[in-house]
Structure formats: C-alpha cells, structure tokens
Amino acid sequence: MMSRIQLITIIINVLFLIYISRLIIKGKLREEYAIVWWVCTGVLLLFALWTQGLDIMSNLFGVYEPANLVFTGFIFVILTYLLHLSVVNSKLQRNMTTITQELALLKEKTDQKAED
Amino acid sequence: MQQKVLIMIPCYNEADALPLLLKELLALKLPAYQLTFLVINDCSKDNTFEVAKKFPIKVLDLPTNLGIGGAVQSGLKYAKNNGFDIAIQLDGDGQHPPDQIIELLNAREKFDADLVIGSRFLDKKGFQSSFMRRIGIKYFYRLNQLLTGNNIYDSTSGFRLMGAKAINIAVNYYPDDYPEPESLVTFSKAGLKIKEVPVVMSHRLGGVSSISNSSSLYYCVKVTMSMLFSFIRKPK
Numbered sequence: 552m553m554s555r556i557q558l559i560t561i562i563i564n565v566l567f568l569i570y571i572s573r574l575i576i577k578g579k580l581r582e583e584y585a586i587v588w589w590v591c592t593g594v595l596l597l598f599a600l601w602t603q604g605l606d607i608m609s610n611l612f613g614v615y616e617p618a619n620l621v622f623t624g625f626i627f628v629i630l631t632y633l634l635h636l637s638v639v640n641s642k643l644q645r646n647m648t649t650i651t652q653e654l655a656l657l658k659e660k661t662d663q664k665a666e667d
Numbered sequence: 668m669q670q671k672v673l674i675m676i677p678c679y680n681e682a683d684a685l686p687l688l689l690k691e692l693l694a695l696k697l698p699a700y701q702l703t704f705l706v707i708n709d710c711s712k713d714n715t716f717e718v719a720k721k722f723p724i725k726v727l728d729l730p731t732n733l734g735i736g737g738a739v740q741s742g743l744k745y746a747k748n749n750g751f752d753i754a755i756q757l758d759g760d761g762q763h764p765p766d767q768i769i770e771l772l773n774a775r776e777k778f779d780a781d782l783v784i785g786s787r788f789l790d791k792k793g794f795q796s797s798f799m800r801r802i803g804i805k806y807f808y809r810l811n812q813l814l815t816g817n818n819i820y821d822s823t824s825g826f827r828l829m830g831a832k833a834i835n836i837a838v839n840y841y842p843d844d845y846p847e848p849e850s851l852v853t854f855s856k857a858g859l860k861i862k863e864v865p866v867v868m869s870h871r872l873g874g875v876s877s878i879s880n881s882s883s884l885y886y887c888v889k890v891t892m893s894m895l896f897s898f899i900r901k902p903k
Contacts (some may be wrong), residue, residue, distance in 0.1 A: 651741075654729075655727045656748065659725060659727050659745070
C-alpha cells in the first residue's frame with residue numbers, strides 16, 4: 552500500500568515529465584537541456600516508488616541521515632547544471648559579439664555602396 | 668608606397684567630445700601615410716552616430732553594446748577586411764591628442780614594433796591620472812613584467828598602434844571588457860615586438876571612464892584572472 556506522500560510525489564513527477572515533453576514538442580526547450588531534467592525527474596520517481604531505496608543508498612555511502620544524502624546529491628547536481636548554463640551563456644555571448652560585429656561591418660559596406 | 672593607416676575611435680556616448688576631436692584629426696597632415704578615420708559607435712544612448720555621420724569619415728554602428736574590447740575588435744576586423752597595414756586606437760573622449768599619433772608611427776618605423784603603446788608615464792608630462800589608478804597601473808606593470816618579461820608602464824593605455832601581425836591575432840581573440848592589459852600577454856606570447864613611447868595626454872573632454880571607483884576592485888580581479896589564463900592558454 553502506497554503512502555499519501557508517495558502518491559503525491561509520483562503524480563507531481565509524472566506531471567513534470569509530461570510538461571518537459573510538451574516543451575520539447577513545442578520547440579521551446581532544446582533536447583540537450585532537457586536531458587538533465589529528465590534524469591532528475593527519473594531519479595525522484597525511482598525513489599518515490601522504491602521506498603527503502605534511500606536508506607539502502609545512505610548505508611552504502613555511509614551517510615548517517617538519509618535526508619543529508621538527498622541534499623548533498625541535489626546540491627551537487629544543481630551546481631553542475633549552473634556551471635553548464637554559464638558555459639552555454641558564454642558561448643551565446645561570443646556568438647552575439649560576432650554577429651554584432653559582422654552586422655556593423657555589413658551595414659558600413661552597404662551604406663558605402665549607397666553613397667558611391 | 669604609402670602605408671594604409673586606420674585610426675579607430677571607439678565611442679560610447681561621446682557626442683559632446685567627438686566634433687572637436689574629429690576636426691583635429693581631419694586637420695592632421697601625415698604625408699607618408701594614407702589615413703582613414705573610423706568611428707565605432709558602441710550602441711551609444713546619445714546621438715554619437717548622427718554626429719559622426721556629419722564628418723567625411725567611416726562609421727561602424729554596432730547594434731548592441733559590446734564594450735570597448737568588442738568595439739575595438741570590430742574596428743580591427745574592418746582593418747583586416749580592407750587591407751590596412753596599421754590600426755591605431757584613439758579614445759573618443761579627447762584624452763589622446765591627435766598630434767601624438769605621429770609619435771606612435773615613428774616608433775613603429777624606428778623599432779619595427781608590432782604593437783606601440785602611448786604611455787603617460789615615461790615622461791611625467793600632461794595628465795597623470797588619479798592616485799588609486801596609478802597604484803593599480805603599477806600593479807599591472809609588475810604582473811605584466813612577471814608574466815611576459817616586458818617593461819610596459821602604462822599597460823592600461825588605450826592609445827595604441829597595432830601592426831598587421833597584431834591585427835591578425837586580435838581579430839581572432841580580443842577580450843570583451845578591459846582588454847588592454849590582457850592583450851599584452853596574448854601579443855607577447857605570440858612573439859610580437861612591443862614598444863612603449865611617451866605621449867602627453869590631456870583630461871577627457873567629456874564622457875566618463877569605463878572604470879568607475881566602485882568597480883575598480885572588480886577590474887583588478889578580473890584583469891588579473893584574464894592575464895593569468897591568457898598566460899596559460901596555448902596560442903592558436
């Protein structure tokens with residue numbers, strides 16, 4: 552028999568998965584960024600179904616309080632993902648600089664042609 | 668044969684100072700060189716673009732604000748695309764007097780330098796900058812000396828001449844903000860000959876420095892980091 556919190560978690564997770572899928576289908580989210588969300592939701596779903604899982608994993612890692620394992624694990628994942636976003640952001644900025652420069656050079660060229 | 672020289676003037680909100688500067692520049696007579704003037708409007712909020720357009724010069728109008736490094740790099744791309752031998756960067760606020768341009772060109776001829784920096788500090792003449800600013804500049808002098816072995820006193824100076832070799836390097840990589848000290852590391856790692864000459868600078872006629880007091884600490888940290896990473900980075 553499932554506990555109430557287990558049911559709530561599973562429902563929210565499934566809704567989240569559907570939402571991510573919809574974003575991808577509509578083209579609002581690139582698959583490469585969606586992977587991490589899929590994996591995170593998947594992990595949450597796994598532990599929602601497998602109730603002893605967290606205790607077993609905590610024992611395995613030698614963590615005293617299972618909750619601490621959850622926090623440590625997720626903080627690590629979040630920080631890694633933030634770093635990934637910074638990398639993406641840097642790349643976007645570099646691309647934008649190039650586009651801005653090329654656009655200005657092109658504009659100068661066409662203006663020059665118009666004047667001649 | 669005359670050498671083709673591009674005088675680049677990166678501008679951000681310099682509509683007040685620009686007319687006087689451009690008049691002085693256009694009056695410049697350097698028979699040995701073929702001069703072209705290029706104002707780079709870094710998406711100014713005032714009417715810098717319209718002011719610059721009134722003069723018989725070239726204007727690059729950046730549709731987004733890139734910062735001084737990105738603006739200068741677009742000028743360098745222009746220089747490369749149009750076959751210029753030399754590019755000279757001159758601030759749009761009138762700090763760098765046009766009559767000193769010849770000093771940079773002479774230094775290039777005399778020492779066959781790929782990069783010539785106009786320095787405030789070699790001769791103690793003209794505007795010398797504030798006390799804190801001078802401490803920062805001293806610090807960068809030491810750091811630069813440590814990393815490259817060059818003795819460049821005014822490594823933050825934006826008054827500089829770049830030869831074809833330097834232009835070719837900078838079109839591929841030039842830092843976005845506070846590019847001057849960092850680019851010295853990149854250039855010197857590429858084996859370019861860097862020379863510093865004394866010039867007399869004046870107070871800016873208008874506009875504000877891109878480095879305010881509150882951000883000067885950030886400036887130091889950011890530039891130190893960039894210089895160190897440029898030092899480690901393999902040249903392409």
